[in-house]
Amino acid sequence: MPGGDGEAQGLSLAVPPQPSAAQAKRGHESPSQERLTEQEVLRKLAEQFGPRLTDLAISGRREVSARTEREHVFAVCKALMEQLGFDHCSLISAVDYKTHFECVYHLHSTIHQLIFVLKTPLPHDDPIVDSVTPLWQGANWHECEAYDMMGFVFRGHPNLKRVYLPPDTDFFPLRKDYRFGQ
Amino acid sequence: MALFGIDTGWSSLYDFSEGVAKWIIGILSWIVGGLGDNLPWVFGDFLHWSDGIIRSDLHLALVAITVESVVLLLIATANLLTFIWIERKLLARMMDRRGPMYVGALGYLQQIADGLKLFLKEYIVPEKADRLGFDAAPVVLSAAAFFIIGVVPIAPGLGLTYQGSYASATVLLAFAAFAVPPFAVLIAGWSANNKYTLIGGMRAAALMMSYEIPMLLAVASVVVLAGGFDFVTIVEAQQASIWFAAPLFIGFVVFLICIVAELERIPFDLPEAEAELVEGWTTEYSGMRFGMIMAIDYLRGYIGCLLATLLFLGGWDGPAILPDWGWTLLKAYFLWVVFVWMRASLPRVRTDQILHIGWKRLLPLAMLNLLVAVVLVSLGWV
Amino acid sequence: MAEMVINMGPQHPMGHGLWNLKVRVDGETIVWAEAELGYLHRGYEKIMENKQYVMNIPLADRLCYAAAMSWSHVYCLACEHLFGIAVPPRAQYIRVIALEIQRIASHLMWLGAYGPDLGALTGFLYAMRERELFLDLLESLTGSRLTYTYTRIGGLANDLPPDFEREALKAVAYFEKKLNDYERFFDGSKIFRMRTEGVGILRKEEAIAAGITGPNLRGSGANLDIRKDLPYEAYEELDFEPAVETAGDCYARYRVRIKEMRESCRLIRDAFKKIPAGDYRVRSPRRAPKRDAYGRVEDPRGEAMIYVVGDGSDQPYRVKIRSPMFITMSNCGMLLKGYKVADVPAIMGSIDVCMGEADK
């Protein structure tokens, strides 16, 4: 209905769109959907990825955390998104540990109400990692921000640009080696 | 006639201004004539000219009309200030505020203070604007508004007349002049070379398309009932029978809605929708040009209320506790209060929605109303 | 008419802040739109790295002018998780009360701003008038009207003032009556309904995938509220329902916020019933351990989250802020495409833009 071609459509827009049947089925209101526990997520991931996921642990209430190498980030995220129902990318943070960078993904499952904290180290001279924007549209600007502030490059990102700083900025201000006035 | 409640002894404003004109010219010729003996080489021509005026009836009429215009303009300005004051004060109370408070009694003179402030502001023309259109638009706008003041009488003697008689088709004249501003808005919007003003101008044109026809149809029904194109005739027809708002109630409502649209007031202030278009077509105006545009907006508000009063609410018809002009103004003020009330209560409609309202709702209603008028006349009304 | 690009911003009445909305229009129909941020970027994350933990609380307040309490709270929550300290139950309840008062104040700010967006300035003044009630409450509780600096790592700055409960319950009861007035003024207005119904439709899957959270998501029929789903503070013990609407248009988002204000009133009442006696604060350590933690709460605008990394010193090593508006605004194109220019304020107003947090 958006994009009505003319003025005559004005008032006809007032009919509220009803959620389709497929829409209503998805999501966690439907009581038939079972919630995964932390242990089940842990087990399924351990089965699927084995040694590729290290430090796999329950780190809090309704929270699972793991580490992985940057080659496996996209595969792990894809599995989390498509098989385990982590459908909301809450936060992508970039941390500069001076020796290396770390990219931290906080993923949230609106179906199971679980949080998954995925950490991946990136070398200091070559911070490139696969983009997860194809999986979650909401990761788009998180990745742009990580690029803007830390200089991470996300391979496969549709439009990696500076969101906060002007496009001609040639430094990454949140890196620990950045000093004012440089 | 009673001018402002005082019996002046003149039958009309024309007589009054003729007297004033003769008096002014008399004084002028006396001064110039006194000087003329000493300085004939400077004032000789003028002496001759003023001498000619006194002799020629047409010249006298011209000066008389000028004086008359000034009087009408003063009346209109006083009302304009009161209209702005009513809007500010009433709007404030409806919003739980106080409105202007300190300048003058109850803040009545705040408008003059604001006008002074605008006079002191710099007048900025955008560099790439079309200078001619940009400068001409406010002039066209105000000229059209001032023109109507002369045509619309607020009392039998208080209108622009020539030797005591009115022009015959004042309703047509008034509405022709009333429809001019959207063109000025379009010119202003285009010439400012700004996208917001352009969209604002376009919207003014679109708006005009939607309300002008229902409004004129509503007016046509009044003309049909009254049997004349002249405000005095129409008011006299209402005095003879009943206010036209009663038989033509649909037309009255349609006319009010259209007047709100014509005046570009909320809920139909699309050309200057400040939420999306900053200030619409007036975005680039500054200084006193902007002040003038704002003042003309309210002047048009005054005229719009007068038109509705004369056409539908019986004009100066009313018990003799008030003078004629008092009744007209009282009704106009009442309508203005309703408009302010609407402004305080309603959001703004969208462009496509006003077209929808204009064409699908108001036009059929106006046609129906015209039908009612025709039926009434053929059944022997009046 | 040929397509033309309009820059709505950085100074524009529609924006509610400094940002630039680039809109390409065909006539008055929007064919493409994109938000451009950075006009208000203050480098919060860098500043926070250079200050002690306690000094960042007033700074976190200033992330959002409309919901300051919420942001200093999420910062304190993250730091508490980092330090590993538990907040006393009384402090948790007082926090809930303060947060819900703040939520009402923030929603009223939104409602007020939404009025002029659609041309009804009166709505602004009415909503601001009632917001004053709640700002007065917060003022007597915290000592400040806009940026409170009330939460502390490990509790709160001070206990409830003596007659706060009576005042708060009085204000809540009065406000619930006033909400009916708002409903008459907005819902009862045909023109308001015309402007909001069927405009800015956001479907549920799109919204979840796009990372949109909070009332905007709940307006699309998703029953997701962090207060219910992954409760923090005392929300687990309190009685409330997340407000949900199914339609996903501007009107649904408006309804969600109105309902949420009612729910907040209910929460405040319930919290005052159940509030225990006891301490309102525990002493927080000065230095953080070497680890990371996060706090995740339901802000009035959506999911607010702060991720803190500690390095053993008294300053955070890294603070990362997830602002709900930042992500919502990345989806401007999706929200606006196909609607009219006149719908821009209606849609962008309905998602409750706050540039302070979006630009950090």
Add this chain to the structure above:
Amino acid sequence: MASETPVPERPEKKLSLTGYVVKPMLVTLKQAIRSAVRPNTVLYPYEKLELPPSYRGLHALDFKKCIGCALCVKVCPNECMFMKKLDDPELGKIERPGIDYARCLFCGLCTEVCPRECLFMTSDFELADYSRESLRYDPEDIRHDGYGEERFNRKLLPLHDFTKCTGHAKCAEVCPTQCITIAQVERTSRLKPEVDFDNCISCGKCVEACPESAWKMDQVILETLETDRPFFYLPKCTSCAACARVCPTECIAMTEMPGTEKRRPDGTMTKPKKRPVWDMDKCVGCALCAEACKFDSLWMEAAKLYSERIREESVTV
């Protein structure tokens, strides 16, 4: 945790154009009638609202209670406070904080961190002035002796005076909760008791038991922010006692270290070197000692951050 409540439906009322335009107009009409008598706005310069007692406005400083520890300066997030050296006729040479209100954000951290409860925020908020410079308020401008009431939790606690202590350890013996521990002070022959304030029940038995009356009961403000502790590096200490002189709470005592005597050429022994010992129950963590130390043997995080700036400020004032 999601509730299984049914999703509420939109009210499907049919709205007619005329009927529902009138509805909001009735709301405004009601309001106009109500506010015709008294609108909600306050005519500010003529009428003023009453502010709550907790309001955070301009500061008030009690000169007599202030010890010049500069903790308020150190905790200020905006670095808007500064210390100014004064020569007060009554109090002698003192240092007191002043505020640059052009930068102040009225967060109240300075009043919260104050260990002597001498800095307050009043409910005065009218600050407007003609220049930025006049917004810089010196200590005299905010002086308000005797202002304010007690705000913080206090507890009756024993405070220790190390100069009187002889290390009898009687206090530890009588303490019913065993919250006093006796520790050897490094490189000295002396013992020092330390109290765990959290477990102290304020019984006062240590005061009675002490033969040297080194303990004294006092009302102590329980601080809500953990104070910084000094880190002391003994090898670099030159026994200059600068730290002890500068300490505003007199919690540093210079103690002889036996075995550090040197033989003079004439055969007599020098006096032994001294080292500072902290009575941590009195320390407020102000880091002035660390700033005073010229030999890097003392270190505190707060001093690391702000000492340079404080020195600068005190010169320019």
